[in-house]
Amino acid sequence: MNHNTPVSPRPLSHLTDAQRRVLSAVQLRAHGVSAAQMSGQCRPGGPWQQLLPGVFVLHPGPPTSEEQLHAALLYAGRPTASVGGPVVPAQVRAEGEAGSYGDVMLTGLAALALYRFSCAPSLLSLDRIDVLVPRTRRLRSTGCARLVRVHSMPQAQEIVGLPVAPVARALADAVAQLTDADVVRRLLTEAVRGGHCEPAAVVRELTLARLLSRPHVVDAVDSLLAEGRAIAEDRLYRMVRDHGLPDPLWNVDLRLPGGPHLGGVDIYWPDHAVAVELDTRAPRQDEDAKGSSLLERSRERGEWPEYARKREHLERLGITVVHITPKKLREALDQQATVVRTALMASSDREPPACVVVLPR
Structure with a gap:
């Protein structure tokens, strides 16, 4: 043949x-x-x-x-x-x-x-x-x-x-x-x-594969998260600029007058009491991920409960917090701009917020 x-x-x-x-x-x-x-x-x-x-x-x-x-x-x-x-x-x-x-x-x-x-x-x-x-x-x-x-x-x-x-x-x-x-x-x-x-998807797969116990992988993930945040922040600037949103304050800390520190936010409109928080944290993993050094460090720093407490505290003070992930910015930038614009427009219908001090971060 x-x-x-x-x-x-x-x-x-x-x-x-x-x-x-x-x-x-x-x-x-x-x-x-x-x-x-x-x-x-x-x-x-x-x-x-x-x-x-x-x-x-x-x-x-x-x-x-x-x-x-x-x-x-x-x-x-x-x-x-x-x-x-x-x-x-x-x-x-x-x-x-x-x-x-x-x-x-x-x-x-x-x-x-x-x-x-x-x-x-x-x-x-x-x-x-x-x-x-x-x-x-x-x-x-x-x-x-x-x-x-x-x-x-x-x-x-x-x-x-x-x-x-x-x-x-x-x-x-x-x-x-x-x-x-x-x-x-x-x-x-x-x-x-x-x-x-997105970085979160990579970290999730590395964690499920039990690779975050390897020091050279953890170091690479730290660089990955920093890179991902820089890219997401650039998209956030572009969202505000290209969609004609009011000029905000960038990367500020919020504090009660003479009181405790409330936490930092990526964008804040003081006249509207609207904040935008960019969530670039590594994702929470299943119990199978126990033992991974990155997850342990995250839990030791108390990042997960601290993030939730900050958001709830700000909203109790009358500050609207818009939560945006890098994935949403990449895949639906126009939609996220609409969400932020809606929050800004709705500010006049809310009760006056508590007075907060805005400091550079």
Whole structure:
């Protein structure tokens, strides 16, 4: 059989070039190729090669990086047999769906390369391709495919027809394999600076992956949060300027006359008694995150209850506090400007607020 000719009378025109060159044993059987024919094609000097168990490259010579991605997904997407009968592999569940890989997706550095991270290594330089799979998947990592098991699969993104884990999840899986503090910091910084995701999402995934016990990861997260806040503050300035909101006081502390400190706010309109607070804290995590140094430091400083107490105290004094997250600023800036404008307009209908002293922060 010549590798330049169709493997069966059934057409392969619905497949991409890479998918025509990389097929699983089940897909080949569906196109009329027997197991004996597969073995014959893969003999030394033959036109095919078996890249992974049950996955074939239909040409001689080294596989391309794209072919390796398809091969890793085909291998990982293959379920094991269950009691009660054979299982139809996910990648051929429906007629013509040879490019469907079931419930698996690329993650780690391979995913970041597909997201075009400039500081991620090229696909050609990767020895292993990380694939996210359900924890119940019984296959083992082998060859170029490294399986990363997870209890709950995230919603995959599609890039060039391939299922890819969300950026925050891919980052966590990449960081799990890295020990170079500079590389980790550059990856996390690019994720935020490049607008791929918010710091809170990254911290959440790193915490769930139990990576915040590693000092070089914690240091990188501190830089990530500082970077995220700077970007969010810039959007906040833009919101006030571009939407014609009244000129506010920026980054001030509020205090009762002769009394206690009430806390700092990012924006304050004293004539309207309206404050805006930008919430760039790391998100509160589940009990599974116990032991992470970042979370422990946050709890030791009392950030969570202190934040709630400050907001409640200000509102009891008649000051309206508008809570804005970096994600809201990035995804719905116009909507957040409307929320703030509404709070300013409603100030005349409220009871006069308590007198507070405004100090630079």
